[in-house]
Amino acid sequence: MQLAPIPTLPSRLASRGIDVLPGVLLCALIAAIATVIGACVPLVGSAIPAVVIGVLVAMIRKPAARLAPGIGYAGKFVLQCAVVLLGAQLSLASIVRVGAESLPVMLSSLAVCLLGAWVIGRALGVDRDLRVLLGVGTGICGASAIAAISPVIRAKSADIAYAISTVFLFNILAVLIFPVIGHALGMSPHAFGLFAGTAVNDTSSVVAAASVFSASALGFAVVVKLVRTLMIIPISVGLAVLEGRRTGSSERLTPARILKLVPWFLIGFLAVATLTSFGAITETASGILTTVSVFLVATALAGIGLSTDLGAIRTAGLKPLLLGGILSLLVALTTLSVMAATGAL
Structure with a gap:
C-alpha cells in the first residue's frame, strides 16, 4: 500500500476541514437548540430533541x-470523540468491576439475540446475510458491529443499508421508551445503566437513553456498552472462520487483523480513564470534559437524524423490519429477566 507523503498532510487536513465544516456547523446549531430545550425541560435532555429536529x-x-460530508462526520467521528471524553468520569478499576458485573447479563442477551436471528429469521424467510447483520447489530453495538461484520460475510450494500436503518429505528424507539420503563420499574441509575448498556444496541442510543433517564446513569451505561462492544472481536473471528469454510477461501486471522476489529474510540476511552485513574485529570477538568461530551453527543445525534433514510426501510419489505423488532424485544426481555434473577434489577 502506498502512503501519502507527510509534507502534504497539513493541506490534506485543511481540505478535509473545509469539506466537513458546513455540515458540522449545521449539526452544532441543532445541538445548541436542543441544549436550550434540554435546559428548559431537564427530563427531555438534549439528546432526543437533537435527533427529532434532525429527522424533521x-x-x-x-x-x-x-x-x-459534515453530517456524516458528526454522526460518526464526533460521537466517537464524545465517548472518549466520557472516560474522564471513570477509573480502570470501575471498568473492570462493571465488566465483571455486566458479563452474565450481556452474554445471555447476546446468545438469545443471535439464536433468535438465526431461528426466527429463517422462519420469516429473511436472507442469511441480513439475518446475520440484524443479529450482530441488535446484539452487540448497532451500526459499528454491522460495519465490522459486513466485509467478513461479504454482505451486499442493500442488506447493510437495510440493517443499519432498521437498527437505527429501534434505537430511536429505545431512547423514547426505555427511560419510561426504567422509571416505571423504579430502577436506580446504576440498574438503568446496566439495562440500557446491555439492551440498547447502538452507542449513540445508549448515551441518549441514559442521559434522558439520569445524568448519573450515563457513565455506567457507557462502560457497559463499551465492554459489550468488545464482543465484536470473537463474533467477527467466528464468522470469518465459518465464512471461510462455507466459501473454501479462509483468510488467515493474524493478531494484527484481530486488533483492527477493536474500535479506536474504545482504546481512547480506556486511555482517558487511565489518566483519570492516575489523577492526571482533575475533578474540575472531568466536569468540563463531561459537559463538552454531552454537547458533542447532541451534535452527533443531530447528524444521525439528518442522515436518516426512511425510504430504505419502506422499499425493502416488512419481514426484516419485523425480525429487527422481535430481536430488540428479545434482548430487552432477556436483559430484564437476567437482571431480576441475579438481583441487579
Missing part, C-alpha cells in the same frame, strides 16, 4: 450535497 429537517428538506 431531513423530512422537510433534504440537506444539500455539500453538507453531507
Whole structure:
C-alpha cells in the first residue's frame, strides 16, 4: 500500500476541514437548540430533541450535497470523540468491576439475540446475510458491529443499508421508551445503566437513553456498552472462520487483523480513564470534559437524524423490519429477566 507523503498532510487536513465544516456547523446549531430545550425541560435532555429536529429537517428538506460530508462526520467521528471524553468520569478499576458485573447479563442477551436471528429469521424467510447483520447489530453495538461484520460475510450494500436503518429505528424507539420503563420499574441509575448498556444496541442510543433517564446513569451505561462492544472481536473471528469454510477461501486471522476489529474510540476511552485513574485529570477538568461530551453527543445525534433514510426501510419489505423488532424485544426481555434473577434489577 502506498502512503501519502507527510509534507502534504497539513493541506490534506485543511481540505478535509473545509469539506466537513458546513455540515458540522449545521449539526452544532441543532445541538445548541436542543441544549436550550434540554435546559428548559431537564427530563427531555438534549439528546432526543437533537435527533427529532434532525429527522424533521431531513423530512422537510433534504440537506444539500455539500453538507453531507459534515453530517456524516458528526454522526460518526464526533460521537466517537464524545465517548472518549466520557472516560474522564471513570477509573480502570470501575471498568473492570462493571465488566465483571455486566458479563452474565450481556452474554445471555447476546446468545438469545443471535439464536433468535438465526431461528426466527429463517422462519420469516429473511436472507442469511441480513439475518446475520440484524443479529450482530441488535446484539452487540448497532451500526459499528454491522460495519465490522459486513466485509467478513461479504454482505451486499442493500442488506447493510437495510440493517443499519432498521437498527437505527429501534434505537430511536429505545431512547423514547426505555427511560419510561426504567422509571416505571423504579430502577436506580446504576440498574438503568446496566439495562440500557446491555439492551440498547447502538452507542449513540445508549448515551441518549441514559442521559434522558439520569445524568448519573450515563457513565455506567457507557462502560457497559463499551465492554459489550468488545464482543465484536470473537463474533467477527467466528464468522470469518465459518465464512471461510462455507466459501473454501479462509483468510488467515493474524493478531494484527484481530486488533483492527477493536474500535479506536474504545482504546481512547480506556486511555482517558487511565489518566483519570492516575489523577492526571482533575475533578474540575472531568466536569468540563463531561459537559463538552454531552454537547458533542447532541451534535452527533443531530447528524444521525439528518442522515436518516426512511425510504430504505419502506422499499425493502416488512419481514426484516419485523425480525429487527422481535430481536430488540428479545434482548430487552432477556436483559430484564437476567437482571431480576441475579438481583441487579
